[in-house]
Amino acid sequence: MPGTAWAAWPERPITLYVPWAAGGGTDATARVIGTLLEKKLGQPVNVVNRDGGSGVVGHTAIAQAAPDGYTIGIATVEIAMMHWQGLTKLSFADYTPLALMNLDPAAIQVKADAPYKTIKDLVADIKKNPGKLKASGTGQGGIWHLALAGMLTDLGVDPTASPWVPSKGAAPGLQDLVAGGVAIAACSLPEARSLIDAKRVKSLVIMDTNKSTLFPDVPTLKAETGSDWTMGAWRGIVAPKGLPADITKKLIDALDSIYKDKEYTGFMGKQGYGIRYAGGDDFLKFWQDSDKSMGVVMKKVGLAK
Amino acid sequence: MGSVVQAMELVMRPDVLVAIILASAFGLFVGAIPGLTATMAIALLVPVTFFMDPLPAIGAMIACSAMAIFAGDIPAALLRIPGTPASAAYADEAYAMTKNGQADLSLGSNLLFSAIGGLFGTAVLIVAAPTLAEIALQFSSFEFFWLCLLGLTCGVFIGGNNPIKGLISLFLGLLVACVGLNNPAGVPRFTFGNVDLMGGIDFIPAMIGLFAISEIIRYLISDISAVGTPQEVIGNLFKGWGTMIRKYWRQQLRGNITGTIVGILPGAGADIAAWVSYAISKRFSKTPEKFGKGHLEGIVESTSSNNAALGGAWVPALVFGIPGDSITAIVIGVLFMKNMNPGPTLFLNHPEQIYAVFVIFIIANLLMVPLGWAAIKGSKQILRVPRHILMPCILMFCIVGSFAINNAIFGIVIMLAFGVVGFLMEENDIPVAPAILGIVLGPMVEQAFVTSMIKSDGAALGFFERPIAAGLGVVTIFVWISPFLVPFIKRALRPAAQA
Secondary structure (H helix, E strand, O other), rough: OOOOOOHHOOOOOOEEEEEEOOOOOOEEEEEEEHHHHHHHHHHEEEEEHHHHHHHHHHHHHHHHHHOOOOEEEEEHHHHHHHHHHHHOOOOOOHHEEEEEEEEEEEEEEEEOOOOOHHHHHHHHHHHHOOOOOOEOOOOOOOOHHHHHHHHHHHHHOHHHHHEOOOOOOOOHHHHHHOOOOOOEEEEEEHHHHHHHOOOOEEEEEEEOOOOOOOOOOOEHHHHOOOOOOOOOOOEEEEEEEEHHHHHHHHHHHHHHHHHHOOOHHHHHHHOOOOEEEEEEEHHHHHHHEEEEEEHHHHHHHOOOO | HHHHHHHHHOOOHHHHHHHHHHHHHHHHHHHHOOOOOHHHHHHHHHHHHOOHHHHHHHHHHHHHHHHHHHHHHHHHHHHOOOOHHHHHHHHHHHHHHHHHHOHHHHHHHHHHHHHHHHHHHHHHHHHHHHHHHHHOOOHHHHHHHHHHHHHHHHHHHHOOHHHHHHHHHHHHHHHHHOEEEEOOOOOEEOOOOHHHHHOOOOOHHHHHHHHHHHHHHHHHHHHOOOOOOOOOOOOOOOOHHHHHHHHHHHHHHHHHHHHHHHOOOEEEEEHHHHHHHHHHHHHHHOOOHHHOOOOOHHHHHHHHHHHHHHHHHHHHHHHHHHOOOOOHHHHHHHHHHHHOOOHHHHHHOOHHHHHHHHHHHHHHHHHHHHHHHHHHHHHHHHOOOOOOOHHHHHHHHHHHHHHHHHHHHHHHHHHHHHHHHHHHHHHHHOOOOHHHHHHHHHHHHHHHHHHHHHHHOOHHHHHHHHHHHHHHHHHHHHHHHHHHHHHHHHHHHHHHHHH
């Protein structure tokens, strides 16, 4: 169509940056979205991994790309956290939010033979013996660390009463739980899935308003304690700041229909990943809220600069 | 049993089998070219594995490494130039046999005993790994700390004749491992405000640099145009296999056991296994005077040993994520990329994948016989490939591979820098293996140390409170002080001997 230069978008392949390594959960999510986006837009979508620096490298690459619609990326919850630690200046203001596609709520795991029956038992023990029950599940200041610290704060317990042992992701943290090195592992249910199935660990609570479809027996924090605290790792598709409005709309429409696509929901369900949608301004609002609550917790546990 | 059947189904797929056969051919070619090592073959294979499913990728690496170690024997026997360092121990011996007109016998024994050695190492892997994994499931950061430290120690004391040079190399590796944000505290170190450096120094481009670029630089400054063409006519390779197995069963078994043990030890791989086995063979031989003049005995023992080491090296790699040699160091990186994170939980979560790895090992060692036979028959053509065509091709592979790891030019920068470093190290007889171990194990040691200290509330005694940790700790400290103890023990024994 003659007229604006953007009318023909997309006329060449699109690059989708993933700020994490190939083979992980973010990579898998990005790849299924990329495949479906290719079908909707009629142009190849190349998924490119830019791993490193706890996501700093890849998130920087997305923000610094030209806002022409040919470079987009999958942003993860870390983008709402890293600027509080002074690792980057990037925040929601440096991107065009397109659509939130996934949310995996935090859950609290203990060893299968641990004496705790409910989250209340565990929290009572933490309160009674500060410093005794160590917890793990991700790096220092990682999402699951903040989830646990925020939950304890909300329940009126000093977050440092359960000292955090940094680990390289949920898997080594869970292994340390099985080995007896730590007493608590905070991570998402899909991450703990195989060890729950193997009856090596049990899950006490999920920090979400709804129960998980993967493990419907795990109660929500609200039901168990009345606390309104929720926290989860999220992933959303973003573009560099200043993306033209018509391209933004086309992308949001495409992502909206992908979210409703059986291929997407089927894949996410099979992997055990939670799905949550918020398009455009709703995503921005969600992102800002997430950013704010991260800041509060991080200040509380002394991680924010 | 269900897992075993499932594993067979996983492996017996056309894509897995095709990957294994192509990687075998690649391994045979690279192994047979002098100067190009088995580790380099694996490093060049990594970018290709990006585009594969986990099992074909792992199958390709297993087959490639086994073939390369065997193929190193071909130029050793025909030209007296070992194709890989793992064949260096008996290159003179094998060449002497060739000059005596026994090239077919020598190469035939290489082929037979490489395959048997590989199968022996595989058998140990199959038996030992799942058992160890059950124990390792009880390991916390305290045990991992000592295990990593023991690995670093072995790397220095086994890797070369000179522990000081080994230490220099190790600390270089540890320094590289410090760079970036991926440390327990999440604090940027040595990044100079550079976003790329925040991601740390990627291990694979560093390996490609250390092993491949350094070799290209070495080729550039030397002026070897061709290595020479073998003139020998090779007869029936399968001649005398039955007699050899009967005559040398003792040497072969000893080589297998030594090789597997050396393989399991971190930092020592096929090359050291071959040297150790050759020395043992000579020491215990009834006819040591025949060694060096074209005698089969030592060849049998050390050629069994270097292939047995390959399977052994996978034991700590799969169970603890601690590499047994430089090949498995790369393999671990690929396992992580393929979401098959090594460690005891891998045995719990994906037993069928572990069994599939075992099946691939067996297939690769059985395939070695027909493919190896073809490689020996075609050795004249392989060795005739001119260097000035080969080297640019390798350089191109290196660049593509280093870029593909993270889709960034920065990978190429790392590769080139480490190529120069590797070249300078080798020119000064500083071994590269401890540096690699430092890069791989450095972050693990730090992680284990910091988490342990947090768990024990800062009490160093925590490292000795759990029984296995205490045992590992005592062994590690003993290895450290043993060089200082030896003179004392000698002195203490001397008066007694005189009296």
